[in-house]
Amino acid sequence: MTRSVYPGSYSRPTLRRLITPRGLEGASPATTAVSYGVVVVACLVTIGPFFYLLSSSLKPDASLFQYPPVWIPSHLYWGNYAHLLFHTEFLRWVANTFLVAGVVTCAKVLFDSMAGYAFAKMRFPFRNALFVVVLMTLMIPFSAILIPLFFIVRDLHLLNTYWALILPPLANPIGIFMMRTFIEGLPSDLENAARLDGASEFAIYWRLILPLVKPGLVVLAVFTFLIQYTSFLWPLVAVSSTNLEVVTVGLAGQSSISQVDYGIYSAGALMALVPITLVFLFLQRFFIAGSLAGALKQ
């Protein structure tokens, strides 16, 4: 039985065995206790601000200034959430984010796996030269091409449309690179056998390769979605009407509209974090597999 080499394909117990340290039975109880202490303190630091946010979002603005501060308000105040949901475009922004991130993710998973398959398994003229071009574009920081990109999108008359948000991110080449690495790890025997049986290249890609790299596709999808969800600069520049804004830009824009309204801020920030955290919790295995793959590649 062939087994592909990337961590995403490992079963849960195998993965756990891989990432659980062995040979450290020698760690004394004292060392273990100190380690737990340090890690737990670090977790408090990383999680603390979220609790602060949650606590602030459930208080009316006036009681924010109370001293000493109340971590758990005795009376939960839902006004901030109500205001956010019914008096701002918040839901619209979330919908926009999901629309844009969803379309970008689907398109990238499809195109990048095709391109990755082509670069990994097919022979065609200038293949290596083209791949070098892909690698070079990998190094271009997005913000450095902000100005010309703005004009290109303007001249295509796409500013202030969903297309402006969707098209430019599709050119990010990292996915092609990832998919090529994943697909290269697959044994060529299977596809050669299929080719002998007269399967077309597309059939090989669609029926054979795609199912085999499914974990890789999920890793790519998760990362693409995360990048899209967190993106800020381009959506800020590319659209200016409120009903097209994505959630990051929409929330940040609140500061210029109203006086700093801390309650709204905290409720909005918290609710913007919920979807991405849920995605993370469900697909945590792939996040960790992804970072493990990155590290093992060294």
Added chain:
Amino acid sequence: MFFTIFLLVPVGLVIYDSFESGGLIGAHHFVGFKNWTNVWSQALAIESLKNTFVYALMVIPTVFVIGMILALFLRNVKRGGPALRALLYVPALAPVAVAALIWIFLVNPDFGGFNLALSTVGISGQNWLGSSSLALPTIASLEVWRGIGFWTLYFFASLLGLPRELYQAAALDGAGPIRRFFRLTLPLLRPTLLFAAVFATVYALQVFDSVYVLTDGAPGNATATVVLYIYNALLNFNELGLGAVMSVILLGVTLALTLAMMRLLRNRRVGAP
């Protein structure tokens, strides 16, 4: 193809733009190297470059040292490890713009968490974003918070990939844990660390979201950064040429760093026994 329109053509254009005058509206004129000479006499441009590099220098060493220390401790955490790792990682999920909203709270001089923490140890509160010496470190603190979990898990995974036999041999030779770390772990991780450092630098040089939300470059130019400059050149100053010059500088620095890294990594592989 797609890349050509949205990546390669822009690179060509941005270099061309850096030789032009004019703004969002109206005609552009070719002005030769005028933008390239003018930019150095502009205080804002110099400050932006300086702040961006200082910011990278504040964030990366801090987050790497903390991340590495946590990763080392994390190896001893077995029961509950996955849950704790998830908790560490969560800030990395927060969009920078949203994290900046949290920071608006934390650094508020009147009720923010930073000053509350200081007051419990008896230090008087600071005006974090209002002070020109504290504003940039405050913005850096946000990225440190976001980065800790990511780099801890990254280093953790790298540590697990190291060959165990070497450690057993070193332990038999009587090398203590600290000696083992500096003599064995760090040299073994050098390629990983090099890659991580370049990746983190390229990312840090593009800092924008947090600055835009928290200070917009204020106080004075204390938190002005390169990408903020590019953004303003495009949408506010009507000085595209200068923005393009800054973009080309950013592009150049990024390419130089990446190529230097690739060269170093390749030499290593060749030089290895």
